Amino acid sequence: MTGLDELYREVILDHYRNPRRQGKLQGDPIHAEGSNPSCGDEFFLDLFVEDNVVTDAAMRGLGCSISQASGSMMMDMIVGKSVEELRELIQKFKVMMSISEGDSPIDEDRPGSVLGDLEALQGVRKFPVRIKCADLAWATLSEALDQTTS
Amino acid sequence: MTDLRALRSDFPILDREINGHPLIYLDSAATTQKPDSVLDAMDEYYRLYNANVHRGAHTLATEATELYEGSRSKVARFIGAEPDQLVFTRGTTTAINYIAYGWGLNHLKEGDKILVTIMEHHANLVPWQLISRYTGAELVYLELNDDLTVDTSTLDQVLTDDVAIVAFSGMSNVTGALGPIDVLAEAARSVGAISVLDGAQLVPHTPVDVADLGVDFLAFSAHKMLGPTGIGALWGKPERLEEMEPTEGGGEMINTVERNESTWAPVPHKFEAGTPPIAEAIGFGAAVDYLDAVGMDTIAAHEREITAYTLDRLSEIPDLTIYGPRDVTLRGSAVSFELGDVHPHDIATILDQDGIAVRAGHHCARPLMKYLKIPATARASFYLYNVPEEVDALVESLYKARKLFGLT
Numbered sequence: 035m036t037g038l039d040e041l042y043r044e045v046i047l048d049h050y051r052n053p054r055r056q057g058k059l060q061g062d063p064i065h066a067e068g069s070n071p072s073c074g075d076e077f078f079l080d081l082f083v084e085d086n087v088v089t090d091a092a093m094r095g096l097g098c099s100i101s102q103a104s105g106s107m108m109m110d111m112i113v114g115k116s117v118e119e120l121r122e123l124i125q126k127f128k129v130m131m132s133i134s135e136g137d138s139p140i141d142e143d144r145p146g147s148v149l150g151d152l153e154a155l156q157g158v159r160k161f162p163v164r165i166k167c168a169d170l171a172w173a174t175l176s177e178a179l180d181q182t183t184s
Numbered sequence: 185m186t187d188l189r190a191l192r193s194d195f196p197i198l199d200r201e202i203n204g205h206p207l208i209y210l211d212s213a214a215t216t217q218k219p220d221s222v223l224d225a226m227d228e229y230y231r232l233y234n235a236n237v238h239r240g241a242h243t244l245a246t247e248a249t250e251l252y253e254g255s256r257s258k259v260a261r262f263i264g265a266e267p268d269q270l271v272f273t274r275g276t277t278t279a280i281n282y283i284a285y286g287w288g289l290n291h292l293k294e295g296d297k298i299l300v301t302i303m304e305h306h307a308n309l310v311p312w313q314l315i316s317r318y319t320g321a322e323l324v325y326l327e328l329n330d331d332l333t334v335d336t337s338t339l340d341q342v343l344t345d346d347v348a349i350v351a352f353s354g355m356s357n358v359t360g361a362l363g364p365i366d367v368l369a370e371a372a373r374s375v376g377a378i379s380v381l382d383g384a385q386l387v388p389h390t391p392v393d394v395a396d397l398g399v400d401f402l403a404f405s406a407h408k409m410l411g412p413t414g415i416g417a418l419w420g421k422p423e424r425l426e427e428m429e430p431t432e433g434g435g436e437m438i439n440t441v442e443r444n445e446s447t448w449a450p451v452p453h454k455f456e457a458g459t460p461p462i463a464e465a466i467g468f469g470a471a472v473d474y475l476d477a478v479g480m481d482t483i484a485a486h487e488r489e490i491t492a493y494t495l496d497r498l499s500e501i502p503d504l505t506i507y508g509p510r511d512v513t514l515r516g517s518a519v520s521f522e523l524g525d526v527h528p529h530d531i532a533t534i535l536d537q538d539g540i541a542v543r544a545g546h547h548c549a550r551p552l553m554k555y556l557k558i559p560a561t562a563r564a565s566f567y568l569y570n571v572p573e574e575v576d577a578l579v580e581s582l583y584k585a586r587k588l589f590g591l592t
């Protein structure tokens with residue numbers, strides 16, 4: 035695969051075009067907003083957390099395929115997870131996206147991989163300027179989780 | 185097509201390869217590439233003439249001052265002005281800020297209006313917003329026609345006696361649309377307002393003579409016209425420059441300094457506090473020499489042709505929307521577009537893999553983006569060194585983007 039084919043995998047385009055959990059939560063959810071001012075990408079996140087577990091989540095986003103797909107994939111994974119589990123996931127995601135890992139091959143055969151669809155985002159590492167796109171939703175989630183402890 | 189191809193060898197960067205492809209630089213609206221003559225002029229200054237200007241009687245200082253002031257004369261002549269009407273600034277942004285603070289602070293009052301257009305770059309909006317905070321003035325906007333040129337039909341409603349400043353762009357860096365310079369300069373005069381022309385995209389691409397423009401102030405940047413970053417110019421009518429206060433104080437800009445007050449050096453030096461960017465000023469002079477040698481009429485004709493070709497070729501591509509006038513007499517060579525649901529940043533990444541540099545984003549014109557109801561555009565912009573084959577490569581790469589995103 036060329037770098038571009040790796041970047042724009044089908045699963046990424048699917049999430050970009052059909053983002054999961056789009057919308058707003060009614061009531062008084064935890065709300066966090068993230069943006070990359072230099073490119074204009076935005077990500078708005080609503081969460082309900084009960085007994086330290088995310089019980090519902092919704093997002094609204096605007097931006098490139100990478101930022102929106104990354105956000106949509108994240109939305110697929112967060113409901114039902116505890117705050118600690120999510121912090122761990124954020125950490126794993128960060129490690130996966132870090133440039134130092136950029137040369138490691140994508141292990142396509144690994145069964146039941148922990149990060150699931152998210153692994154499709156590894157192609158982004160070859161495009162360092164786009165890593166901040168993939169990070170946007172996760173930084174927003176991190177901010178929302180911080181609100182649960184305050 | 186006006187063939188300026190031979191000039192390409194004057195630009196060393198055009199020999200570069202990007203991602204295994206020859207560089208195709210379509211981002212001159214952001215900043216232009218520099219010819220050898222500009223690079224050499226700056227290098228030579230540091231190697232042979234380096235000294236501070238306007239200070240000291242030694243030979244080097246005299247030579248450096250002559251080079252610096254010589255550049256001022258060249259840049260002034262380039263726009264049909266006198267050297268003592270031309271202030272060196274850090275660029276367009278600084279020039280407009282100087283007008284906002286230096287003229288606006290001591291002339292604007294509560295309730296005054298600053299008339300701008302919705303297609304302005306942030307550089308011609310935010311300084312006016314800042315100065316409005318101090319003075320109680322208020323921004324009012326002209327909007328756009330269907331072809332994204334400025335709609336002057338609402339002038340009657342917005343042009344009231346309390347309009348004190350009319351500030352507008354000569355050419356949009358997003359849509360390429362030319363500003364209605366004559367109409368707005370005349371509108372300003374008719375209500376006793378001053379007119380401020382953002383020439384950042386105009387001066388590099390068309391012949392400009394301040395005597396014909398009819399405006400009070402003109403601002404432009406060297407780096408968008410083959411020169412270095414860090415330098416630009418503010419031209420003003422002599423009486424306007426006299427009315428203006430210096431925004432910065434320090435060395436070089438004074439006549440006498442006492443314990444509690446000072447008097448200013450004459451224009452233009454009263455606006456150039458501190459050691460100026462000397463090498464950059466010299467590079468600016470070399471840049472206008474280069475443009476003069478090619479001829480601004482020739483450059484404008486070349487750009488019209490390559491813009492027409494680009495608009496034609498882009499129109500062939502399914503799902504592609506161009507944001508800007510189709511009539512090349514109403515526009516310059518910055519061409520903004522969208523391609524289906526392929527986000528502009530994705531377009532830029534895909535083109536970059538083919539060595540093609542375009543800009544994606546809001547182009548420092550968020551109010552315009554909001555007005556057009558789009559978050560961002562991709563923009564290809566051209567200059568004298570671009571050739572039609574580069575447009576062909578752009579089109580081919582855009583088809584590749586369509587394919588990657590599964591557009592059929």
Ligand SMILES: Cc1ncc(COP(=O)(O)O)c(C=O)c1O
Pocket residue numbers: 213214274275276277278305307308353355356357382384385405416548
């Ligand atoms: C229309 C317009 N005005 C102002 C500017 C600001 O120029 P500079 O950043 O050189 O001060 C630019 C360049 O980005 C521009 O395109």
